[in-house]
Amino acid sequence: MGSEGYGDSESILTKLSKESLLWPSSEYDRQVDRLRSAIGRLVYIIEGRFDPPSPSVIANGQCYELLDLIDFKRPNPARRIYPHVLLLDDGRGLNLGHVLRVSIDSAFSPTAEQCLFEDKKLTQVLLFRERRLNRQYIRDVSHAQLAGLLGHSVSKPTLEE
Numbered sequence: 001m002g003s004e005g006y007g008d009s010e011s012i013l014t015k016l017s018k019e020s021l022l023w024p025s026s027e028y029d030r031q032v033d034r035l036r037s038a039i040g041r042l043v044y045i046i047e048g049r050f051d052p053p054s055p056s057v058i059a060n061g062q063c064y065e066l067l068d069l070i071d072f073k074r075p076n077p078a079r080r081i082y083p084h085v086l087l088l089d090d091g092r093g094l095n096l097g098h099v100l101r102v103s104i105d106s107a108f109s110p111t112a113e114q115c116l117f118e119d120k121k122l123t124q125v126l127l128f129r130e131r132r133l134n135r136q137y138i139r140d141v142s143h144a145q146l147a148g149l150l151g152h153s154v155s156k157p158t159l160e161e
Contacts, residue, residue, distance in 0.1 A: 044107040061107040065089035
């Protein structure tokens, strides 16, 4: 990916926009059909979070029962809000635009048959991006997170590259 990297959540969404990776891939409809056929089964989910100041990935290995796949009536490509939402047994609805992967039988390293849904471009951006872990960046992220926890407005210091 070169040295440009991806700094904060807004930078990632901007980069995805520039690369025209906002809308579902050509495999999206096939993957949605696979998800519909798995309703009622236990699934493992890797979720992308675009919360400021720094994006993250949640892959805790916990399984959830897939209760339904609901059509979402107000998709928004600029915010990665796709036309479908996973309804999970923990009460959450999770939009497919924020999902890196859904698999059955294996939380980590599933086979192609076990993988029901995968957003390869988002996976590439969030998991395999170049990271910049220097003292200044860690200080800026920590400052922004602490300010957010204390209820102060967070200015965007140097989180973007």
